[in-house]
Amino acid sequence: MVTARAPDGRPLGLTVNSFSSVSLNPPLILWSLSRQAPSCPDFCRATHFAVNVLEARQHHLSRQFSTPLPDKFGGVEFADGPARVPLLTGVIALFVCRKVWQYDGGDHIILVGEVEHYKYNEGEPLVFHSGRYRIATRHLRYCGMTRAGSRELGGSRQNCDNAPQGGPASPLDTVWVPVLNTRPSHATRRS
Numbered sequence: 001m002v003t004a005r006a007p008d009g010r011p012l013g014l015t016v017n018s019f020s021s022v023s024l025n026p027p028l029i030l031w032s033l034s035r036q037a038p039s040c041p042d043f044c045r046a047t048h049f050a051v052n053v054l055e056a057r058q059h060h061l062s063r064q065f066s067t068p069l070p071d072k073f074g075g076v077e078f079a080d081g082p083a084r085v086p087l088l089t090g091v092i093a094l095f096v097c098r099k100v101w102q103y104d105g106g107d108h109i110i111l112v113g114e115v116e117h118y119k120y121n122e123g124e125p126l127v128f129h130s131g132r133y134r135i136a137t138r139h140l141r142y143c144g145m146t147r148a149g150s151r152e153l154g155g156s157r158q159n160c161d162n163a164p165q166g167g168p169a170s171p172l173d174t175v176w177v178p179v180l181n182t183r184p185s186h187a188t189r190r191s
């Protein structure tokens, strides 16, 4: 989920799976935005955005924010973060970014953000693969279990427990993790 604040103060949010890491130093990430999305002009004008990584049970939020609705944030718990960017409650990671580049990406616009604030909680991420919501499971090769359940590869069953547990606290209860950036800031460039 990417969120931002429109120039007129409205909260913006849409479900994305185009999120990707770009650089560690400076810390840069990207996502791509459909030119057809009703919220495209507002996202392109926003100076900051946040990537909210949904927890496995937050599939209803993914559906809500991938549907064009007049009030996308109806019934959704969120709080203002740095630069007044709306931050969803209960997510497992948050990246608050200053938008530094905007590139032409065909029928999408590629937005690159410099991570200014980052925090995370324990929890399992929501996965979207082959048109379905899923939960991530550890690879059999690395959790010590063969398909038949034997322990030929070493490791312990405890490490294979993939069920979402307990649920994370509000991301706002955790502290921001310092981000590494030893290089000067980029100027914002628009496409």
Ligand SMILES: Cc1cc2nc3c(=O)[nH]c(=O)nc-3n(C[C@H](O)[C@H](O)[C@H](O)COP(=O)(O)O)c2cc1C
Pocket: 013, 014, 015, 016, 017, 018, 019, 031, 032, 033, 034, 037, 038, 039, 040, 062, 065, 066, 067, 068, 069, 072, 128
């Ligand atoms: C799993 C999933 C991933 C999506 N990824 C993207 C994406 O990366 N970029 C994008 O522009 N739209 C993506 N969409 C579609 C938008 O979420 C959807 O068009 C949304 O309604 C746009 O927000 P808006 O109506 O407020 O403009 C995705 C939808 C789903 C269900």
